[in-house]
Amino acid sequence: MNEHLIMILICVLTVAFVVFGVYLALGKGLAFRMFALVGPAIGFICYLGYVVGDSHLDPNVAMITTPVSAIVGTAALYSLYRIVVKRIAVQTESLMASTAQLSATAKQSAATAAEQSTVVSQVTATTEEINQMSLTTSQNAEELMKLGGEALQRGQTGLQATESAARVIAEISEMSEIVETIRSLADQSKLLAVNAAIEAAKAGEHGRGFSVVAAEVRTLAEQSREASLQVRESLRRSDEARRAIELVRQTIEELVMTLESTADKGRQISGATIQQSAGLKQISAAMQNVAQAGHDTTASVRQLEQASESLRQVAINMSIFVTGKARAEA
Amino acid sequence: MDERDKRLLQQRAARYAIRNPNDSEYSRSAFESMPSYESQARDHSFVIFRLGGERFALQATSVLAVGPMPPLVPLPGQPDAVRGICLFRGVCVSVIDLAGYLGVSLSEESLLMTAHDPHGRPLSFAIEGVDDVCALELSDEAGRERSVDWPVRAIARTARSSSERSEFVSIIELGLLYQSERISVLKNA
Numbered sequence: 164m165n166e167h168l169i170m171i172l173i174c175v176l177t178v179a180f181v182v183f184g185v186y187l188a189l190g191k192g193l194a195f196r197m198f199a200l201v202g203p204a205i206g207f208i209c210y211l212g213y214v215v216g217d218s219h220l221d222p223n224v225a226m227i228t229t230p231v232s233a234i235v236g237t238a239a240l241y242s243l244y245r246i247v248v249k250r251i252a253v254q255t256e257s258l259m260a261s262t263a264q265l266s267a268t269a270k271q272s273a274a275t276a277a278e279q280s281t282v283v284s285q286v287t288a289t290t291e292e293i294n295q296m297s298l299t300t301s302q303n304a305e306e307l308m309k310l311g312g313e314a315l316q317r318g319q320t321g322l323q324a325t326e327s328a329a330r331v332i333a334e335i336s337e338m339s340e341i342v343e344t345i346r347s348l349a350d351q352s353k354l355l356a357v358n359a360a361i362e363a364a365k366a367g368e369h370g371r372g373f374s375v376v377a378a379e380v381r382t383l384a385e386q387s388r389e390a391s392l393q394v395r396e397s398l399r400r401s402d403e404a405r406r407a408i409e410l411v412r413q414t415i416e417e418l419v420m421t422l423e424s425t426a427d428k429g430r431q432i433s434g435a436t437i438q439q440s441a442g443l444k445q446i447s448a449a450m451q452n453v454a455q456a457g458h459d460t461t462a463s464v465r466q467l468e469q470a471s472e473s474l475r476q477v478a479i480n481m482s483i484f485v486t487g488k489a490r491a492e493a
Numbered sequence: 494m495d496e497r498d499k500r501l502l503q504q505r506a507a508r509y510a511i512r513n514p515n516d517s518e519y520s521r522s523a524f525e526s527m528p529s530y531e532s533q534a535r536d537h538s539f540v541i542f543r544l545g546g547e548r549f550a551l552q553a554t555s556v557l558a559v560g561p562m563p564p565l566v567p568l569p570g571q572p573d574a575v576r577g578i579c580l581f582r583g584v585c586v587s588v589i590d591l592a593g594y595l596g597v598s599l600s601e602e603s604l605l606m607t608a609h610d611p612h613g614r615p616l617s618f619a620i621e622g623v624d625d626v627c628a629l630e631l632s633d634e635a636g637r638e639r640s641v642d643w644p645v646r647a648i649a650r651t652a653r654s655s656s657e658r659s660e661f662v663s664i665i666e667l668g669l670l671y672q673s674e675r676i677s678v679l680k681n682a
Binding site: 360364377 | 553559
């Protein structure tokens, strides 16, 4: 009676396990399917183990406790599986979200890296143009220095020439005193001639020849005076020329100073452009390194993107496998 | 100028400063009694000089000398026509303002002409310059200038060659200067 009862219970339990397993098998999810397949098998295996194996317990008690143990164990295993599966599902969800975010970040990083690469290329090109302009400026500055040096040399030559001319004109101007003396002598000679002519006139017929001589002397005196006036006029013009030369000398001096200042500025510009060119070369090299790093970053980001996509697909597959449901974002 | 010259000039100045009440003008008859100028002009030489931009002539025989302008000593109480006195060959000579008398102004005063007056005394005046010593040709206008109130006795023109342009000059008679009250003080000095 007891054996039948036990068997009935076993059958009932077995049927119940089968029904429960079918129910679970119809459900979705790895844990339920595992339990549906593994649970009855475990109960049946425990029972067979008890029946076939050697047992020291009371057969009646064993007939009862064994299926109960199987059920309880299966239930505990089922509960454990549900917890694990839930956690796996949660982690899978988080993994999917993380992989999605990672993928988006990777895409954004790839776009940023591409944009950065473009900007770096533009900066590199601009730096190269600036470098070329700096080189051109440096060449122009050197040319300016060369021309300024030639102009400076010519200006100094002109300055020396004006100084020589000023000295000559100053010496000529000193002749004005001599000319003034000549003019005074001519005036006195003329007066003497006039007085001689007057005395000759007083002498009447006897002084006629002397009056001719006096007239000639007066004529010579007048010519001398006229010549001295002409020389004085020439000296006055030479004085104007001296002032003009002095003005030219001052102008050339200012020009020489300006040229010296220009040459100095040219040297400064040339040095600055050389330093600028060197700095631009360093910037260009750094930009090339940055561009290379950008390319490497882009490649790494793409690999990361691919990896994250693969990981996301794995997460989706795992989620489907665990939960038995295909998510919308999958 | 030494102290002796200054003393002489001061004595002469003091004597000239006293107006002589017995001075009398040259009469018209005296003027008319002068020899014909037409007869003298061609035969005598004249000194042509400039005064106030105009040309005047003085008979060469009456001119003593032409020289640079010496320093003048003003006379106390002197007439307006007398500018002062100066030394000429050791003699004090009156320097009259001939330009002012003739109504012209000196543009430059560089020379002093000294001449004999009709009394044979030296008389000086400032001129601008001497142009020539030559004979003159009387012009047709000569007679009209004959006046007892004007020292210009005749108008003549310089006898130049055909290539040169002759210029008119005014012949001055120093004796006529004494007809003026301004100058008459010198007549008997």
